[in-house]
Amino acid sequence: MREIPALAEPDRDVLRALDADLQASLALSRATLRALSALSPMLNTAADAALEEEAARAVERAAPQRTLDIVEDIRRRLQHAPVEARIARALERALVDAAEALPVRAARVA
Numbered sequence: 001m002r003e004i005p006a007l008a009e010p011d012r013d014v015l016r017a018l019d020a021d022l023q024a025s026l027a028l029s030r031a032t033l034r035a036l037s038a039l040s041p042m043l044n045t046a047a048d049a050a051l052e053e054e055a056a057r058a059v060e061r062a063a064p065q066r067t068l069d070i071v072e073d074i075r076r077r078l079q080h081a082p083v084e085a086r087i088a089r090a091l092e093r094a095l096v097d098a099a100e101a102l103p104v105r106a107a108r109v110a
Contacts, residue, residue, distance in 0.1 A: 034077075
């Protein structure tokens with residue numbers, strides 16, 4: 001069995017700082033996705049589609065399983081929106097459908 005040389009203390013400090021930056025970046029990204037998806041059904045759908053694409057890219061480039069797990073976990077969380085958000089989406093869809101069903105009025109010529 002080969003021994004792995006211990007990292008020098010400055011290297012550990014750099015890795016800890018890098019890890020902290022990455023964790024903060026991931027937290028901010030998750031918060032942004034949640035906030036956007038809560039604004040409207042269209043944004044929720046767009047966030048879901050983007051996460052689906054990112055999962056596919058992770059598989060294509062043979063990313064570590066942890067990467068795929070994180071993307072899929074965030075996607076799953078967004079798909080399980082609270083009841084209020086689902087009601088709001090249904091209402092928005094109903095309003096859009098009703099608006100699209102209205103007859104188009106011809107523009108008046110002055």
